[in-house]
Amino acid sequence: MQQSVAAAEFLAACALSRVDAVGAFARDGLLSSQEVFTQQLVTGLSNGMIIALIAIGYTMVYGIIELINFAHGDLCMLGAYFALTVVGALGVDQWAGTGGIMGLVMVLVGTAAFCGSLNWSINRLAYRPLRKASKLSLLVSAIGASFILVNLGLFWGGLPMDVFADGTSSAAPKAFPALVSAAPAAQIGDVIYSRTDLLVLCVTLPLMVALTYLVRFTKLGKAMRAVAQNPTGASLMGIDVERVIGASFFIGGSLGGFATVVYSLYNQTVSFQMGYRMGMDAFIAAVLGGIGNLPGAVLGGILIGVIRSMSDGYLEARWTNTVVFGILILILVFRPSGLLGAKLREKV
């Protein structure tokens, strides 16, 4: 019930869009418990949508070649460094107006293309030669790829650029410019719907719709589903299995690229270590929703985001990880294949 109220309020906020910065702590700053709940829900949904977008990349790869792609979180981390480099090279400070939206779209698409190609190349170099090997070799290869990416990030952070503080400290967290201001896009009562919340929604929702369309209604989508079901059968039907696998790596990677730009604009900090937490959250989300299942990954991501937020808000922050993993264990005990997962085949 409260969720639907919040959702309605959120849509109203989107409609109002650019009501300008209403002073913080308006109405003497005391939030009612209803407002606190709504605000926590907004935060949870925003964080959850980002996790969901990354989780899709995990689950797609798993659905097709049954590999837990441990390098996925670190791929997103490199994407953030790429985006920061582009923003630094352009020298923009704040995005406003039509030019700003164009810039945002360019960075989003650029980073998505970068992450997609990188993910495709990792598949080509590190996973494809092991296609006939045991699943365990593939897994170890993924862990290796993850290490390489982390160290690339460490190196990248030391480049002599303004945005990397002239490379004086490569391992330090970098401030990502607040290109989309965190100012409230709308404020209803004391609940703030920030522009970054709006950004998350505006980027993730269309992408999820587009992905659903692609998987359900296009030829490539049909081929992907066929390969996921039975690679040998699919190849007998004249489907180029390797091409389809490559395409899913590209699509999963580029969704991660979109997600990482939104993540960076939302949190305004990037660090070479962030991939671990991103990947971990997304992996839990994918497992929670039923790994290999696309709507499951989205559901799992949003759930993880909301649970985290509610636990931070109503319990103590130090219990949050315990709560998240506790819920994961509970769900896996009663539904071993995840919330929306199909019956498990033999998996790693």
Add this chain to the structure above:
Amino acid sequence: MDELLGQTEDTDFVVTGLDGSRTRADRFVSLSFRVMIRRTASIVAALTGAAFLLAAAPVFAVQDAPNKKLKIVSSLPQTGSANAQTTSIVNGIKMAIEERGAMVDGFKIEFEAMDDASPQKGNWDGQIESANAKRAIADPAVVGYIGTYNSGAAKISMPLLNKAGLVMVSPGNTAAGLTKPGLGEPNEPAVYRPSGKVSYFRVVPADDIQGAVACEFCRNDLKATKVFILHDRELYGKGIADVFKKTAESTGVEVVGFEGIDAKASNYRSLVTKIRAAAPDVVFFGGTTQTNAAQVLKDLRAGGAKIPFVSPDGTFEKAFIEAAGKDSVTKEQGGVYITFGGVPSEMLTGIGAKFVKSYQAKYGEIPEAYAVYGYEAGCVLLDAIDRAETKDRAAIIAAVAATKDFNGALGTWSFDENGDTSIRTMSINTIEDGAFKFVRTAGGAAKAK
């Protein structure tokens, strides 16, 4: 070399106790080491004579060297965002050594800077700190250990070094429990002193003073009646948050929240909502740049909480300003105030001012806040080595402990019976135009001993 270790028998790898004696276990270790080395050496000799010379050289070189050598090491987190701060500390130590021409009382002083951070953590790593301490203990030439930067790391190396009887001088640890009984856990500080003697000293005032000063500043200058306290769940961060809380409660400031954060979380927006609901006048964060102080600040601002953010010296470094970005630190957004155990480099007088000047001439930049503490730690250690009759580890500990009315870069001060400095001066700083700006001093002058 012999007088250095306070014994006359042949020594290669010998671990001496505090009083220069060797325990049974030490003898066994030393024996097996020697057997090992001899075996290795003979195998190597069988391969090539040249290689044998190389392998054996380190064992005998110290004994035969005409110049008597002593070694000082430092252990600070140099991988990660504390790097700028810790590099300037190392520079400070080097300058202290260079000023004496790397010679003290006829002994040549060598220096090695060790890193106690790992790239995986980007912060201090307990395993590496412990390995550093063990390496320093195993090298008989080492007579002084300068470190650590993080109180949590000190917790690991303090008992090891204390047991081995090697003096430790910290330029950066401020957690009160490390030295002061009754302020930390019940078993502190005895747990860090297995030998029962004080062998750990620090040139920086501890958090019992800093936390109180921070709270007093919130109450008097920021007119806070309600505070929300966050900490990073580390020894240092939680320690200072505890002191802050205690002071707040005893001075009538209401604590509306006290919470430990997950230092690896991507953001703290939901915590910020909780903070907004509690409507405090000030947020205090007990933690460091490395435990996500900048992210907490950014999320406060993004969540619309335009209230002052107060944090301790663990954020008093350029890396914090860089990570926080220029928008979240401005006065219009509520302001950021940082307490520091001492005064910033620009405010130093006398020997301190001279140090800053020569540092600038040598390295081309104003040193980070802790550089002068590195310098002071180096100076006080060298001074003690100079005063020590014999140059063994036990005599040097005694000499450091006897430091009284030392005239250094921080003023004239002494070590008390716990190993703490008598200096109690603190400063409050803020951030303006992307740089730290001194606000005022606090905490009072040096306590007469």
